[in-house]
Amino acid sequence: MTNYQHIFFDLDKTLWDYDRNSNEALVEIHSHEKLSEKYSLDVNSFIDVYNEVNILMWQYHREGKLDKEGLRSQRFILVLEQLGIKEDSLAARLNEGYMRSAMNKTNLMPHAIEILNHLFEKYKLHIITNGFEESQRHKIKNSGIDKYFTNIITCESADCTKPDRKIFEFALRAADAKRRTSLMVGDHLEVDIVGARRVGIDQAYVNSSPMRRREKVTYHVNTLLELKKIL
Numbered sequence: 001m002t003n004y005q006h007i008f009f010d011l012d013k014t015l016w017d018y019d020r021n022s023n024e025a026l027v028e029i030h031s032h033e034k035l036s037e038k039y040s041l042d043v044n045s046f047i048d049v050y051n052e053v054n055i056l057m058w059q060y061h062r063e064g065k066l067d068k069e070g071l072r073s074q075r076f077i078l079v080l081e082q083l084g085i086k087e088d089s090l091a092a093r094l095n096e097g098y099m100r101s102a103m104n105k106t107n108l109m110p111h112a113i114e115i116l117n118h119l120f121e122k123y124k125l126h127i128i129t130n131g132f133e134e135s136q137r138h139k140i141k142n143s144g145i146d147k148y149f150t151n152i153i154t155c156e157s158a159d160c161t162k163p164d165r166k167i168f169e170f171a172l173r174a175a176d177a178k179r180r181t182s183l184m185v186g187d188h189l190e191v192d193i194v195g196a197r198r199v200g201i202d203q204a205y206v207n208s209s210p211m212r213r214r215e216k217v218t219y220h221v222n223t224l225l226e227l228k229k230i231l
Helices: 016-034 035-039 043-062 068-082 089-102 112-120 133-142 167-173 190-198 224-229
Strands: 004-008 124-129 149-154 182-186 200-205 219-221
Touching: 004 167, 016 035, 016 043, 016 089, 035 043, 043 068, 068 089, 089 167, 112 124, 112 224, 124 133, 124 167, 133 149, 149 167, 149 224, 167 190, 182 190, 219 224
Parallel strands: 004 124, 004 182, 124 149, 182 200, 200 219
Antiparallel strands: none
């Protein structure tokens, strides 16, 4: 039996189905701006290029090379440039439409509600996310999971991003939690798992891939539901 008292969850791709919600939003703005008709731009190519650019932009943000406004203003400019379109006004509309659509999506990862219900009466639950304050809080509330969490720690409230040890230390202080009685649950090996391990917090790596990673983790689960074996 574990002696955990506090469970810290990542949000995107751990509880909130980022890939599905993001892709739905991209399909909507592609249709709204008539990108097929005006630019002969296939929706799947649009999504693929966006995802490649977005991963890189978030990496730059974690490394301190890009701030919030830079990420949002440049993201679709780079997407369009890679697709052979140079039209900054279109990029701005795409960004505005994407942000509005995506944060109103409510798709959650499989078993998210079931595991939150299972844990809610036994532990203090918290969020640690690299996402921005307004959008993350909106997604959490709109998805109906805000009632489960005592603290929501964002990169803006902590003024740093995972895997920086400072955001985990900030979260521990906010939750009045001890390292030895805390568990971090996340889908990103470097950002969530290695980051938590470096400050002495146990980790549950949610990874549906059958391939095991060489990084040492406290627990490896394929789905959120498997957390019931631990907690």
